[in-house]
Amino acid sequence: MPQLAFQELLARITPLQAYLTIEGIPNTDRQPGSTGRRLVPSVVHTHGAERSARGAFGYRLGMTMAQWLCCGRLGLPATRHVESWPPAGLPGFDDPKKRLPDLTGRHPHDTRPWWLIEAKAGLKIGLGELSEGAQQLISGSALMGGLPHRLLLTGTSISDQIFMTLDDIPVPWGQGGDEGGNGAIPPSGPSGEGTGEFADDDSLLEAALDHLLVYLHLRYGSTTGLRVIPFAAGPRSRRRPMGGSSMLPLEDDPQTRDLRRELRARSQANARDLRQPGITDFITAPVPGTGVRLGMSRRLFAACQQFHDEQVRILTETPGGLTAARAVQDHLFRTEDDLEAVLRQARGRFREREIEERERVRRRVRSGYFAGADQDWAQLLGGVEPRVSLDEEGLWEAAGSSSYVAVEQSEPLRSAARRPPR
Helix, strand or coil: CCHHHHHHHHHHHHHHHHEEEEEECHHHHHCCCCCCEEEEEHHHHHHHHHHHHHHHHHHHHHHHHHHHHHHHHHCCCCCCCCCCCHHHHEEEEEEECCCCCEEECCCCCCCCCCEEEEEEEEEECCCCHHHHHHHHHHHHHCCCCEEEEEEEEEEECCCCCEEEEEEEECCCCCCCCCCCCCCCCCCCCCCCCHCCCCCCCHHHHHHHCCHHHHHHHHHCCCCCCEEEEEECCCHHHHHCCCCCCCCEEEEHHHHHHHHHHHHHHHCCCHHHHHHCEEEEEEEEEECCCCCEEEEEEEEHHHHHHHHHHHHHEEEEECCCCHHEEEEEHCCCCCHHHHHHHHHHHHHHHHHHHHHCHHHHHHHHHHHHHHHHCCHHHHHHHHCCCCCCCCCCCCEEEEECCCEEEEEEECHHHHHHHHCCCC
């Protein structure tokens, strides 16, 4: 149901906005280099949420912070839930009886490329919770079959202000650790997207999977807020190193500001005006109710389109896949374990078929990526002609070579930041 993609985005964004806030730091408490603000739990979280709600939020926050650290700062292209996307398709990671890590990813520049990540979060994360997380990582390490991998444990504490710890857990000898001694986490640097071209078919396929939810929202969500936004072409991450992130804020991108000024000086700018050397255009749309806009480039959009078409085809052709989904809708299961067993079997069948057809999927995604350069947005959007926007007032914008994010000034966290410190 791709038209419901925005509801999944809501589920990921709104808990953070409800339970976090930004507050100013009094001048007497500021340290050198401080921004003058800090991220803290909101009063809604501290005094208005009951224990189970705080626990659910801890899970969401822990996953968010692990993603921010590993992908935004350490150069990991993307993370996956390990039970749905086991590393290298290895068996055993969907066993509900085992306590295993949360996330996995493949780092293009690490001598131990497969990363297993356990994300802990709570009011105060201490040695007990971290020791439990380390054991989960070691249990996952035992399933890696000798593949070189790294075990990372993140801990996010909510008390007083949001802060994180990161532990690089030693891999048990003989289970795929870096016995050569070169075990340090690679220096931060732009992820694959920051180069402007995806290095190979696998990295492009990973990018399409990572951006699939945003694509579904752009393609099948409301067309009311669809906009085409121009940026100056070129690898933005090289203009200002950002410690692993390939996103460049608009305020640090004078080329784009100059480009938009030139386009505004014309009597009228349309989508055709953006199809010229030196310009890259992104399709964007708001996530209703969040104050956030998301978008992507034409080529990545076309790659995601091919990937989604292939996933739908595989699901349709997989025996038992749709049957299992129908059973979930039509039957009342006695326990949540019964329901999870059916879902796990359906996911397993789908994953096996997807692995079998990986080569075909890779070719189709790459073909879509190259073909997207020659397609108009109306073609890619099923006949919808989006409006060109040259001046997004009231937005903080940032973009990489293929992805875009913007935050409205009225977004809850930003609005809270304008309040004076107590």
